[in-house]
Amino acid sequence: MRVLVTGGAGYIGSVTARVLSDRGHEVEILDNFSTGHREAVLPGARLHEGSLLDDIFLAGVFERAFDAVLHFAAFSLIGESVADPERYYHNNVTGSAQLLKAVSGTGVARFIFSSSAAVYGESDTPHLTEASPTAPVNPYGQTKLTMEGLLRTAAETLDMRAVALRYFNACGAMGELGEDHTPETHLIPCLLRSLLEPDASFSIYGDDYPTPDGTCIRDYIHVVDLAEAHVLALEGVDRPGLEILNLGTETGSSVREVIDTTAVVTGLDIDPLVAPRRSGDPSRLVAGSELARERLGWRPGRSDLTTIIGDAWAWHRAHPRGYADKSMGR
Ligand code: UFG
Numbered sequence: 001m002r003v004l005v006t007g008g009a010g011y012i013g014s015v016t017a018r019v020l021s022d023r024g025h026e027v028e029i030l031d032n033f034s035t036g037h038r039e040a041v042l043p044g045a046r047l048h049e050g051s052l053l054d055d056i057f058l059a060g061v062f063e064r065a066f067d068a069v070l071h072f073a074a075f076s077l078i079g080e081s082v083a084d085p086e087r088y089y090h091n092n093v094t095g096s097a098q099l100l101k102a103v104s105g106t107g108v109a110r111f112i113f114s115s116s117a118a119v120y121g122e123s124d125t126p127h128l129t130e131a132s133p134t135a136p137v138n139p140y141g142q143t144k145l146t147m148e149g150l151l152r153t154a155a156e157t158l159d160m161r162a163v164a165l166r167y168f169n170a171c172g173a174m175g176e177l178g179e180d181h182t183p184e185t186h187l188i189p190c191l192l193r194s195l196l197e198p199d200a201s202f203s204i205y206g207d208d209y210p211t212p213d214g215t216c217i218r219d220y221i222h223v224v225d226l227a228e229a230h231v232l233a234l235e236g237v238d239r240p241g242l243e244i245l246n247l248g249t250e251t252g253s254s255v256r257e258v259i260d261t262t263a264v265v266t267g268l269d270i271d272p273l274v275a276p277r278r279s280g281d282p283s284r285l286v287a288g289s290e291l292a293r294e295r296l297g298w299r300p301g302r303s304d305l306t307t308i309i310g311d312a313w314a315w316h317r318a319h320p321r322g323y324a325d326k327s328m329g330r
Contacts, residue, residue, distance in 0.1 A: 001110075002026040002065065003234065006052065006099065007072030008045070009036025011181070012114060012167070012226055015174045016070060017042040019227040020234070030061060031073065037323040040177055052095035058102035068110035068234055069103060071096065074143070078118065078280055079185055081140035092143035093150070100154040108160065111151065112233050115164040117219075117248070117285050119145040127288035130166070130244045138280045152242040159240055163233040168219035168248035168287045170226055172308040178315030179223075180322035187218075187258060188309065192316040195268050202270070204255050206277030215255035217284040219248035222308050225300035232296040245295060248287020249303045261305040266313055 003020060007013040008029030013036070021027045021042055029041055030048040041047055050057035052073055074092045075081065081088040103111070118141030119134045136142045148164045155162035171188045173179065179189050194202035207214040229247050237243065253261075263270045292298045302308070 001067035001234070002028070003068045003070060004028050004030055004048075004061070004066045005070045005072065006030045007036065007074065007114070008042065009033060009038065009040045010072055011177075011179050012170055012223055013070070013072035014040035014042070014177050015223045016072070016227040016230045017045065018174065018177060019224070019231055020070075021045070023231055025234075028064070028066070035075065035181070037180060039323045052099050053091070055098055055102065058098060062102050062106045065106070066108050068112070069099070069108055070112045070114075070230060070234065071099060072114040074114065074147075076140065077181065077183070077185055078138045078140045079278075081143070082138055082280060085139035088139050088143050093146050096147045097150055100150060104154070104158055110234060110237055111155065111160050111162040112230055112237075113147065113151050113162065113164045115148055115166045115244070116141060116144045117166050117168045117246070117287065119148070119166060120285065122282045123284075127250060127286055128246065129288040130246055130291055137282065148242070148244065155240065155242045161237045161240055162242045163237050164242060164244045165226075165229060165233060166244065166246045167226055168221050168246070168285060170223050171220050172222040172224065172302065172311045173315035174224050174227075174311070178312065178319060180319070182322075187255060188220075188262075188312050189316065191259065191262055191270070192313055193320070195262075195266060195270070196316060196320045201273055203273040203275035204259075205275055205281060207274050208277070209283040211254055211283055213254050213256045216281055217252035217254050217286065219251065219286045220253055220258070220303065220305065220308055221248055221300060222302035222311070225303050229292060229296060229298045232298050236296055243295065245292040246287045246289045247292055247298075248289045249300050250287055250289055252284060252286040253305055258305060258309070262309050262313075265306060265309045
């Protein structure tokens with residue numbers, strides 16, 4: 001299939017573009033490089049450089065015929081979304097609405113959307129299923145939920161087969177492709193960077209949560225497993241309208257467990273500070289992902305903490321200052 005990957009220079013988009021290409025799909029990338037990295041663009045892929053907010057640019061992109069769109073392009077930092085919700089709504093929601101408008105009538109039959117567990121918010125259930133209530137606790141999650149709503153309407157109106165994949169905690173790396181956000185706020189890259197910078201420290205945000213060791217529990221899912229779910233969704237989706245699937249391992253790991261595994265994988269001593277809780281962090285988010293297994297035949301095979309941290313550590317050692325600096329590896 002000829003597929004357009006929006007946000008294909010970003011973390012999950014770039015890995016998915018690579019896996020799609022390896023599977024024989026013809027991949028084209030759309031990115032405005034506001035948060036993406038040129039080094040992450042699939043070599044040889046046609047690049048459409050521009051913004052989803054630019055309807056003239058988009059109309060030009062869709063002069064080419066695509067079988068499918070995989071839509072990753074979005075701002076994705078929860079803290080930023082709390083500080084500037086209007087910017088998040090404009091970029092994520094208006095951008096997606098423009099994209100769906102541009103897709104209309106072009107023959108795009110399949111649409112895979114990068115959604116998030118952030119649509120659920122705080123919950124007492126051990127495993128969040130697709131039927132769990134949606135109640136986002138931050139504007140980022142609200143934008144993802146609104147985007148799902150837009151997609152549902154578009155899929156029904158345009159007779160498109162659409163899937164929204166709700167990721168839990170994406171992590172890990174794939175060879176030359178890794179995780180590099182500015183600012184970096186995610187647990188594993190923050191922890192690994194702190195080990196590579198002599199004067200850096202690492203803080204646990206709260207150890208007084210109602211969990212066995214007091215630190216927050218998350219469901220960490222390797223970015224390659226996520227990418228493979230996109231390929232399966234693209235190739236396997238057969239129902240018109242919108243399907244929603246959680247992507248997680250169904251296993252929770254605490255912040256302390258991630259730190260302990262990191263110490264083993266890197267062979268380094270880690271002496272974390274304990275800081276106050278970070279606002280907006282639910283104590284536990286773990287996926288029920290039975291539906292993705294059933295509908296896609298998806299089995300995450302790389303999402304044990306040792307593999308995730310080993311792959312991420314290899315990437316961070318090769319890129320201690322992210323994509324901008326590849327010369328400082330040790
Ligand atoms: N944490 C620390 N110290 C740090 C960074 C993070 O203790 O320096 C803790 C957080 O408080 C949290 C856990 O590590 O308890 C995971 O935090 P991340 O920032 O890595 O991830 P989040 O669970 O906050 O958010 C992630 C994605 C979001 C997505 C959400 C849905 O980043 O995009 O999962 O579950 F929406």
